[in-house]
Amino acid sequence: MLISPSVLSADFGNLQRDIEDICNAGCDFIHVDVMDGHFVPNLTIGPVVVSAIAKVATKPLDIHLMVENNSFFVDLFAPLKPQYISFHIEEEKHPHRLIQKIRSLGIKSAIVLNPHTPPEEIEFLLEDLDMVLLMSVNPGFGGQSFIESVIPKAKRLSAMRDKINPNCLIEVDGGVSDKNVEQLRDAGVDIVVAGSYIFNHTDKKKAIMSLQCR
Numbered sequence: 001m002l003i004s005p006s007v008l009s010a011d012f013g014n015l016q017r018d019i020e021d022i023c024n025a026g027c028d029f030i031h032v033d034v035m036d037g038h039f040v041p042n043l044t045i046g047p048v049v050v051s052a053i054a055k056v057a058t059k060p061l062d063i064h065l066m067v068e069n070n071s072f073f074v075d076l077f078a079p080l081k082p083q084y085i086s087f088h089i090e091e092e093k094h095p096h097r098l099i100q101k102i103r104s105l106g107i108k109s110a111i112v113l114n115p116h117t118p119p120e121e122i123e124f125l126l127e128d129l130d131m132v133l134l135m136s137v138n139p140g141f142g143g144q145s146f147i148e149s150v151i152p153k154a155k156r157l158s159a160m161r162d163k164i165n166p167n168c169l170i171e172v173d174g175g176v177s178d179k180n181v182e183q184l185r186d187a188g189v190d191i192v193v194a195g196s197y198i199f200n201h202t203d204k205k206k207a208i209m210s211l212q213c214r
């Protein structure tokens, strides 16, 4: 299992220290939650802070947009050269066009599904995607409880992915811990995002290792 710690749960007064800590502790990506106060009832960080993160990070950025105007935010963050930009299908009228735009900027393209959105919604986009992110909480806040229905949903998506685009990765975000990570692995999930579980541990390396399912 690949691990993408969510910076949302970091100590923003000691952001450099926390980013260095998770990179040294063996994470695979840095998950950056961008919220605009419109698509979700919370407001987080913009390109000034994300570029400060990018400067100290030794792992690639995995940017999760929770915003209304996706294309505008893609332009804002593309210069930071993240590995992934993911956007919500519930907030995009022209997802196919946006996937092509993200890819044309040399960035891997991902779509996010809220807990209520069936995987079939993106069946005809799957061949063009590098990753699908399944929300296992309602987007907006860290520290919420895991919504169990993501497990059968990941299984369904994984079967579709195997048929249509085996290179497309599946990521799950929200309430992930050592209590559910093995079920997620068995359901075909490749990457987990974890915020509070990792940052609430004094030993971040141990927390990351406990999610790796080795």
Ligand code: DX5
Binding pocket: 006, 008, 009, 031, 033, 064, 137, 138, 139, 140, 141, 142, 143, 144, 173, 174, 175, 176, 193, 194, 195, 196, 197
């Ligand atoms: C929620 C965010 C998540 C969140 C995860 O909208 O997308 O990335 O920070 O935090 P935990 O792991 O605490 O649920």
Ligand code: ZN
Binding pocket: 006, 031, 032, 033, 064, 173, 193
């Ligand atoms: Zn996220």
